[in-house]
Amino acid sequence: MEISNSKPDTRSRILQAAIRVFSQKGFHNARVEEIATEAQVGKGTVYEYFSSKEELFYQLFKSCSDAYLKSLTQDLASLNSVGDRLEKIVYLHLKFIKNHRDIARIIFQEHHELGEKLHRWIWSKREEKLNIISNLLEEGIRKGELRAVNTRVAAQVFLGAVVSVGSTIAFAGDDVPLAETTTAIVEIFLKGVGR
Amino acid sequence: MEISNSKPDTRSRILQAAIRVFSQKGFHNARVEEIATEAQVGKGTVYEYFSSKEELFYQLFKSCSDAYLKSLTQDLASLNSVGDRLEKIVYLHLKFIKNHRDIARIIFQEHHELGEKLHRWIWSKREEKLNIISNLLEEGIRKGELRAVNTRVAAQVFLGAVVSVGSTIAFAGDDVPLAETTTAIVEIFLKGVGR
Amino acid sequence: MEISNSKPDTRSRILQAAIRVFSQKGFHNARVEEIATEAQVGKGTVYEYFSSKEELFYQLFKSCSDAYLKSLTQDLASLNSVGDRLEKIVYLHLKFIKNHRDIARIIFQEHHELGEKLHRWIWSKREEKLNIISNLLEEGIRKGELRAVNTRVAAQVFLGAVVSVGSTIAFAGDDVPLAETTTAIVEIFLKGVGR
Amino acid sequence: MEISNSKPDTRSRILQAAIRVFSQKGFHNARVEEIATEAQVGKGTVYEYFSSKEELFYQLFKSCSDAYLKSLTQDLASLNSVGDRLEKIVYLHLKFIKNHRDIARIIFQEHHELGEKLHRWIWSKREEKLNIISNLLEEGIRKGELRAVNTRVAAQVFLGAVVSVGSTIAFAGDDVPLAETTTAIVEIFLKGVGR
DNA sequence: AATGAATGAGTCTTCATTCAT
DNA sequence: CATGAATGAAGACTCATTCAT
Incomplete structure (x- = not known):
């Protein structure tokens, strides 16, 4: 039985990372790769959860x-x-x-x-x-x-x-x-x- | 004393064009080439008057x-x-x-x-x-x-x-x-x- | 003697799916994931039977x-x-x-x-x-x-x-x-x- | 007066290079950069003349x-x-x-x-x-x-x-x-x- | 001074492949 | 055996900037 997990689910990690990066750099200067790194996932993983950078921003x-x-x-x-x-x-x-x-x-x-x-x-x-x-x-x-x-x-x-x-x-x-x-x-x- | 000129000087034309393009598209979506075209000058000419796109925006x-x-x-x-x-x-x-x-x-x-x-x-x-x-x-x-x-x-x-x-x-x-x-x-x- | 099976073996299902997808999209536009879905198996399963997309095509x-x-x-x-x-x-x-x-x-x-x-x-x-x-x-x-x-x-x-x-x-x-x-x-x- | 030029115009050079590369590798395995290199132009130059790889192939x-x-x-x-x-x-x-x-x-x-x-x-x-x-x-x-x-x-x-x-x-x-x-x-x- | 053809660094995005479960 | 979340190498394409004319 899994009660709590020290490693929150990937989607949330990406969203959290996106908040940090977008808020510091703005949309255009934010790099998808930087968000991925910040979220400790691979670049491709971002696209497993969000179809594009724009979609990620919009969802966020x-x-x-x-x-x-x-x-x-x-x-x-x-x-x-x-x-x-x-x-x-x-x-x-x-x-x-x-x-x-x-x-x-x-x-x-x-x-x-x-x-x-x-x-x-x-x-x-x-x-x-x-x-x-x-x-x-x-x-x-x-x-x-x-x-x-x-x-x-x-x-x-x-x-x-x-x-x-x-x-x-x-x-x-x-x-x-x-x-x-x-x-x-x-x-x-x-x-x-x-x- | 500045005598009015039917063809305003190039620098002003570029600035006017820049106002139009930047205000419609924003900084990142504005293209230097589009500003040049709008100003009826060559792309290189923009760089005769402004060292970079960012500088142009700043001056403007x-x-x-x-x-x-x-x-x-x-x-x-x-x-x-x-x-x-x-x-x-x-x-x-x-x-x-x-x-x-x-x-x-x-x-x-x-x-x-x-x-x-x-x-x-x-x-x-x-x-x-x-x-x-x-x-x-x-x-x-x-x-x-x-x-x-x-x-x-x-x-x-x-x-x-x-x-x-x-x-x-x-x-x-x-x-x-x-x-x-x-x-x-x-x-x-x-x-x-x-x- | 092979007794007919209502659920044909996995390898055949993959091959059948591959025929459908490759013939419609061609090799490069066919996606391994699509073949897997079509065959009703997981993406990884394809690789249990065929070492690569190219090998799958070759075997087929x-x-x-x-x-x-x-x-x-x-x-x-x-x-x-x-x-x-x-x-x-x-x-x-x-x-x-x-x-x-x-x-x-x-x-x-x-x-x-x-x-x-x-x-x-x-x-x-x-x-x-x-x-x-x-x-x-x-x-x-x-x-x-x-x-x-x-x-x-x-x-x-x-x-x-x-x-x-x-x-x-x-x-x-x-x-x-x-x-x-x-x-x-x-x-x-x-x-x-x-x- | 320019009668002939040892360096044919860029568009032709790209087309010639494209013939060589496409014919050897096929469309999907051909790399735009390789065509550019073969034509002795920069990667971006290809896109000055052809809006996309597919368009280049089609024109060719x-x-x-x-x-x-x-x-x-x-x-x-x-x-x-x-x-x-x-x-x-x-x-x-x-x-x-x-x-x-x-x-x-x-x-x-x-x-x-x-x-x-x-x-x-x-x-x-x-x-x-x-x-x-x-x-x-x-x-x-x-x-x-x-x-x-x-x-x-x-x-x-x-x-x-x-x-x-x-x-x-x-x-x-x-x-x-x-x-x-x-x-x-x-x-x-x-x-x-x-x- | 003016030009625009040429450039290539920089980005997003795709997708075959892996591997922990 | 089976899976699908995660990966990252690879590639198409953009566009600010340069420079020979």
Whole structure:
């Protein structure tokens, strides 16, 4: 009976290696051979599990992205106040980036180099997120928690703000205090910087 | 004094062609030969003016980026109120993107595929912008126009908001009313969305 | 005595599968894995019975070719007249192709793609056939059935004629009446087309 | 003024090299790099002139084949008697093979390994030749030079005979006397081997 | 200054073959 | 005997760059 195995299955090893290599080098500068070496498998083995480099990237992107969105949705379910939920979104996003910088560098960057197909898919994901936030804001307006603002623009502002701070953590390496930064962002978004 | 020439000089033609090709295909999928053809020069001629494809991209990026920042700085000089200047920044940014979508797609996208050197340079440019905004916000705080917020975070929020809306224009093709969108963004940033 | 087995032995199953795959795709485009799948065995099993893809092809070619030649020889034994034997050769050849188009596509096509060794072996087989025919023609000349022609050339002409018509059946799919076509070929060979 | 050049143009050099390599190794065992080396050009240069290895082979095959058929047609034009023309066909075919064994090994062998497209094209060429011969035979029958035989079968017999002897020259290396062999073949075809 | 034919280092990808189970 | 996951040598093809004209 095999309970646990010190050597995880090959497919996972390849995906993990791919995360490391893609996040450091980007898609075009990553070499399939390097991913294979990093995963301690032969070059051909990569192709046993993924039909091409592009497919490997796509699968990686999709699984990471889906996992992120799923966990986000779950954690929001228990909260009532719109403000709390916005705060949770920011907190989870920044925490995710801190803990999974490699993955973050992959799924939160723009990918204009990868052909229309993936590009469209990524933008559709962005639209999904914008819709989630829009709906949240509309709910807030209905409930009287928020002012009657243009929710499409406000959603873009909110998402942009979060991504901007997140990028600074992921790419510039800023090591910020999570709780405080979260509070700061949400406070600005809710109260504004004006006097 | 430079007298206008019906046949713009070769270097400019190459840069213009490069803008078109890079913005449509991205750096890695752009072919030097295609840029040369587009510029109506021979492939070798490109190398008379730029030592490599990467150098061409860098020069292109730098000149576009500098021109943008310079015009931005000029236009801000005449304004006194911090709020007016923030509004101007947003307006000019969105207008620039609308009018120069090609260039915008180049200088406002992330470039993680281009190796450390250029990557660092681009992030340093981002830091410049963040500093400009930070300073502006600090000035606002000193003058009593703004609340005493964390200016580093607030600058990131502001920049993120602007870039986010700009991206939607540049990449998704949203055709938004400039003045209204500008007002909406700045209002949210100053007053917040909260009640 | 071999008792019929509902599950024929593995080696035969592999050979049968190889006939199907090689005849449809040719040697280079045939995949060992496809042959294994077709034979309902594992990829490694093929190598239990044949040391390499080339060896598999060789064994296949040899067994099919030998079986064909053996049956041909047997069927000729009972005939006395040279003309009858020539007619039998043509008839059996065309019938074989009609009934075993797959095998025919393998053993009656040229194989210049397979390296010197196999190439030589195949040409030696051709020489065998030419010799059988030559001897037959010489016998016919001795017996006074045939004119004194150059038997080497005549054998090549006869073999070429038969192969040519056979190819049309095997590769182009011509569905010809066996008896009539056989008669036509032999008549031309014996009487010529001249008046 | 450039009258002649000891170094023929690159495209021709590649084609010549391709003839040598393809005829010795066959399509699949030929290496693009080997062709390039043989042509004294870089590997990439081959791709400046031919979009792929397959395209190179196709162009080579087509040009050689067309040139052969064209010269054949021209040489036949001046002859009246059907017998003379059949003889000419045989003679030219064997002579061509003797003088251009490399090309012959390419254009007169079967190519079942090269995918449907080329395969079909080659069979259509074979049909062309069969039709030319058929028409010739029909003319002979009308003129009373020949017996009323099945011209489709007779054409296949004739073509098969010629190809068979030609193959022996091209692949087995038989060095036959051209005139005599030609006469022998045609005589068998016209008079038959029977008494 | 301008050119574009020539180049070859660098990559992805295939697939026959092996071997631990 | 049987297997199929793993392998890596081998090869087609790309494209930034050079240089003779």
